[in-house]
Amino acid sequence: MATNKKHSLTGFYWLWFALTVVGVIISIWAPAYLMPQSMSSNMNLTILTMVVFSVAAAPVAAGVYAATAYLLRHNIYRGNSVPPAAEVQTRENARLTIGWVLASTLLTVFLLIWGLGALTVDNGGNESNPLVVNVTGQQWLWSFSYAGTHVESNTLVLPLDREVVFHITSKDVTHGFWIAQMGIQVDANAGAITELHTTPNKLGTFDIRCTQFCGLNHAFMVTQGQVMTTQGFDNWLAAQPQRA
Amino acid sequence: MTTTLQHAPTKAGGGLARRQNFLTALISGVVFAWLAWYIGRHTLDTTTRSFSDQVAVLTACGWTVGFWFGIGALNGPGRWLTGRDHTRADDLYYAGENQGRARYWKYCTDHKVVGVQYIIMTMVLLGTGGILAMAIRTQLLTPGNHFVDQQVYNGFIAVHGMLMILALIVAVAGPWANFVVPIMIGAHDMAFPRLNALSLWTLVAAAGLLLTTLAVGSLPVGWVVLAPISNQAGVGMDFFAMAIIVFTVSTTVAGINTIATVMTLRTKGMTLSRLPIFVWGSVIAAALGLYAFPYFLTVEAIQILDRTVSTSFFVATGGGAGWLQANLFWLMGHPEVYVILIPAVAALFEIAAVMSRKPVFSYRTAIAGMTGLAGLSILVWAHHMFTTGWAPTLGGPFMLTTELISIPTGLFFLVLLGTLWRGNIWMKLPTLWLFGFVFNFIIAGITGIYLSDIPIDNQLHGTMFVTAHFHYVFVGSVLFGAIAALAFWFPKVSGRYLDETQGKISFWLVFIGVQVTFLAMFTSGLRGMPRRYSSYSMIFEHTNFVTTMGAYMIMAGMLVLLGAVISSWRKGEPSGPNPWQANSLEWLVPTPPPLENFDVLPTIKEDPYNFGGKR
Numbered sequence: 001m002a003t004n005k006k007h008s009l010t011g012f013y014w015l016w017f018a019l020t021v022v023g024v025i026i027s028i029w030a031p032a033y034l035m036p037q038s039m040s041s042n043m044n045l046t047i048l049t050m051v052v053f054s055v056a057a058a059p060v061a062a063g064v065y066a067a068t069a070y071l072l073r074h075n076i077y078r079g080n081s082v083p084p085a086a087e088v089q090t091r092e093n094a095r096l097t098i099g100w101v102l103a104s105t106l107l108t109v110f111l112l113i114w115g116l117g118a119l120t121v122d123n124g125g126n127e128s129n130p131l132v133v134n135v136t137g138q139q140w141l142w143s144f145s146y147a148g149t150h151v152e153s154n155t156l157v158l159p160l161d162r163e164v165v166f167h168i169t170s171k172d173v174t175h176g177f178w179i180a181q182m183g184i185q186v187d188a189n190a191g192a193i194t195e196l197h198t199t200p201n202k203l204g205t206f207d208i209r210c211t212q213f214c215g216l217n218h219a220f221m222v223t224q225g226q227v228m229t230t231q232g233f234d235n236w237l238a239a240q241p242q243r244a
Numbered sequence: 245m246t247t248t249l250q251h252a253p254t255k256a257g258g259g260l261a262r263r264q265n266f267l268t269a270l271i272s273g274v275v276f277a278w279l280a281w282y283i284g285r286h287t288l289d290t291t292t293r294s295f296s297d298q299v300a301v302l303t304a305c306g307w308t309v310g311f312w313f314g315i316g317a318l319n320g321p322g323r324w325l326t327g328r329d330h331t332r333a334d335d336l337y338y339a340g341e342n343q344g345r346a347r348y349w350k351y352c353t354d355h356k357v358v359g360v361q362y363i364i365m366t367m368v369l370l371g372t373g374g375i376l377a378m379a380i381r382t383q384l385l386t387p388g389n390h391f392v393d394q395q396v397y398n399g400f401i402a403v404h405g406m407l408m409i410l411a412l413i414v415a416v417a418g419p420w421a422n423f424v425v426p427i428m429i430g431a432h433d434m435a436f437p438r439l440n441a442l443s444l445w446t447l448v449a450a451a452g453l454l455l456t457t458l459a460v461g462s463l464p465v466g467w468v469v470l471a472p473i474s475n476q477a478g479v480g481m482d483f484f485a486m487a488i489i490v491f492t493v494s495t496t497v498a499g500i501n502t503i504a505t506v507m508t509l510r511t512k513g514m515t516l517s518r519l520p521i522f523v524w525g526s527v528i529a530a531a532l533g534l535y536a537f538p539y540f541l542t543v544e545a546i547q548i549l550d551r552t553v554s555t556s557f558f559v560a561t562g563g564g565a566g567w568l569q570a571n572l573f574w575l576m577g578h579p580e581v582y583v584i585l586i587p588a589v590a591a592l593f594e595i596a597a598v599m600s601r602k603p604v605f606s607y608r609t610a611i612a613g614m615t616g617l618a619g620l621s622i623l624v625w626a627h628h629m630f631t632t633g634w635a636p637t638l639g640g641p642f643m644l645t646t647e648l649i650s651i652p653t654g655l656f657f658l659v660l661l662g663t664l665w666r667g668n669i670w671m672k673l674p675t676l677w678l679f680g681f682v683f684n685f686i687i688a689g690i691t692g693i694y695l696s697d698i699p700i701d702n703q704l705h706g707t708m709f710v711t712a713h714f715h716y717v718f719v720g721s722v723l724f725g726a727i728a729a730l731a732f733w734f735p736k737v738s739g740r741y742l743d744e745t746q747g748k749i750s751f752w753l754v755f756i757g758v759q760v761t762f763l764a765m766f767t768s769g770l771r772g773m774p775r776r777y778s779s780y781s782m783i784f785e786h787t788n789f790v791t792t793m794g795a796y797m798i799m800a801g802m803l804v805l806l807g808a809v810i811s812s813w814r815k816g817e818p819s820g821p822n823p824w825q826a827n828s829l830e831w832l833v834p835t836p837p838p839l840e841n842f843d844v845l846p847t848i849k850e851d852p853y854n855f856g857g858k859r
């Protein structure tokens with residue numbers, strides 16, 4: 001029973017192509033649809049990178065799935081006992097192996113160059129007059145103080161289109177400071193100050209959630225913030241009680 | 245044996261070991277633990293803040309030593325020290341000669357018995373971790389659910405994580421590097437049979453300590469238990485740290501044994517290029533484990549010092565650094581993933597060849613892929629720390645090393661698909677789980693690439709996306725590989741097939757369950773749900789409900805599998821010694837293999853992948 005005679009690969013190539021197309025469509029649609037609406041340049045870049053990486057990965061996944069489908073279609077032995085030896089007993093195929101390594105290396109290099117480029121853009125931070133906010137985590141709330149003022153608040157309000165620098169620390173255990181709509185995250189460590197930069201580019205509310213397990217009420221260490229116009233922000237700041 | 249007895253006429257072999265088994269080990273462990281606790285309570289300074297931690301560590305030490313004593317682990321060294329080393333009769337007794345089923349509950353040095361004990365141990369760990377997973381998912385069924393107390397839930401998160409990690413570290417290497425590797429290379433047993441028993445029973449002792457944490461206030465601080473949060477945990481943390489230290493002893497002993505066995509006990513003609521590929525995988529994983537696990541021991545030993553004698557290695561307020569601990573932890577934590585993965589992949593290479601009646605495609609590439617992965621894995625640890633704030637300038641270099649991992653991982657697909665390509669694929673249970681692995685592992689791999697990219701990681705780190713990613717690795721890939729290996733070698737262990745029908749039902753439940761559970765979990769993460777939440781807001785309601793339903797499906801599938809293993813072991817269809825018509829040595833000995841495997845060691849003339857077709 002020669003189930004392993006050479007079948008044409010045309011079907012495989014078509015399936016590969018079709019799955020790639022489906023993968024690319026999903027790659028373009030899904031990140032923006034599933035992820036929180038972007039409110040900063042960092043988040044725009046994150047979503048774009050998700051799309052680019054997904055598109056790059058689509059032919060790889062499609063190839064593996066098409067090959068699997070091809071095997072299931074053509075190479076399953078239908079007899080009841082041990083199948084005979086396969087007619088082709090290939091042990092090596094140097095061209096295929098080298099090609100495979102080259103292709104995966106090229107893909108990796110591309111992802112890496114994109115990633116390093118995106119990292120440089122992402123780190124940004126060269127505006128001359130950024131707003132500096134000191135963030136302090138403690139079990140289980142966040143507090144924010146605005147440098148150059150005496151304002152300390154439990155809500156984070158940011159002005160539109162102005163760079164913000166966060167200086168982040170913790171009073172007790174490690175917390176994770178994350179703004180879900182802005183693609184920025186860093187730990188708040190006791191005894192150290194960590195830094196984040198971003199520029200909010202959209203008005204509205206955003207969510208701050210703790211991403212490091214920090215004890216009993218970790219799940220409730222959430223707070224909302226707001227991006228306001230420069231005028232609105234100045235008014236808000238002026239209306240806050242001054243710390244002694 | 246009778247001839248041996250004439251040389252030692254005073255008594256039969258075994259001595260004290262004749263009275264020792266798992267039950268005496270438990271009793272002795274508890275008694276020693278109580279003694280250590282009692283002595284600690286009455287001699288240590290009760291006024292120090294760390295008094296209870298000191299007592300807890302002493303108790304854990306007492307348990308371990310008592311367990312070793314009670315099971316018989318100390319007999320050999322004791323006899324050697326007193327100049328009455330084991331006779332041949334003793335060795336045969338320890339190997340379980342003529343002891344029937346009782347030997348599975350004893351300090352048995354026969355590698356096949358140890359292999360079976362590892363199968364049982366894996367099932368116990370997976371089962372306990374699985375029950376905790378069900379509790380976690382039930383808590384997360386609806387927003388604001390109160391199925392388990394929040395503090396208890398937080399402890400479940402940590403213990404579930406650690407139990408599953410331990411279960412998967414031993415899931416393939418434990419049963420099969422012990423049961424089949426010595427036969428595969430043509431050896432009578434492992435290089436160090438007594439150390440082999442030691443590694444198994446030390447694992448049991450460690451599991452006992454880990455489960456004790458649940459009884460003494462648990463571990464509501466996450467499975468990585470990094471300071472300073474770990475210092476808010478009670479004595480459960482001390483038992484956890486001791487469990488890891490004891491576990492590290494177990495893996496070190498096991499790793500050395502595997503490497504020494506393959507290096508020294510290969511039969512005539514079993515050159516390195518004729519080794520079955522699973523042997524290569526076992527050795528590479530064991531070597532990587534020898535590199536990685538000492539970090540784990542170091543982290544937990546230092547943590548114990550911080551807790552019991554007021555050092556502050558990891559406490560920033562005392563001049564230490566939490567980042568130091570994070571670095572040490574992940575120096576272990578990343579290689580550990582490949583200690584877990586490589587044996588599973590190597591077993592699948594073996595299965596792919598035998599079931600498609602073709603040689604392993606590009607044997608050298610397979611070895612290069614596993615070695616490359618092991619080598620790279622020690623250079624990538626800081627990708628777990630991209631968002632900690634530690635050394636932002638090292639982000640680029642670690643992104644580079646991490647993304648290079650795609651290359652050896654890609655080779656695994658080349659070897660697997662290349663082996664199956666144009667084969668005569670025999671679609672039995674092992675093959676079915678193999679295809680499941682291929683499907684899931686590509687998802688695991690691609691989602692890992694997102695997380696290796698720092699701008700994306702800054703969004704997704706610490707969310708359910710990460711949890712879903714590593715569950716595709718551990719459940720979707722490693723567990724599928726482990727079950728394929730179980731189905732493949734089950735006939736050699738039991739003389740019976742693992743039931744095809746029940747096995748298939750189990751496969752489809754687990755396979756679909758994995759997709760439902762973790763695809764929905766990816767969505768929770770993308771939408772912005774952090775990990776380790778005991779409660780969540782309405783926006784994550786639907787995806788969590790779906791995830792919980794999927795998790796129940798996986799559990800149902802695993803229970804069907806457990807039923808299949810038990811019923812097939814007792815009265816499954818007899819398989820004969822070589823049901824898959826494979827050529828490697830473990831299939832050429834009788835089933836069950838006799839004590840010491842071979843009367844006369846075979847001579848090897850070619851690798852086991854010649855299935856008789858044209859070249």
Ligand SMILES: [Cu+2]
Nearest residue numbers: 175210214221
């Ligand atoms: Cu927190």
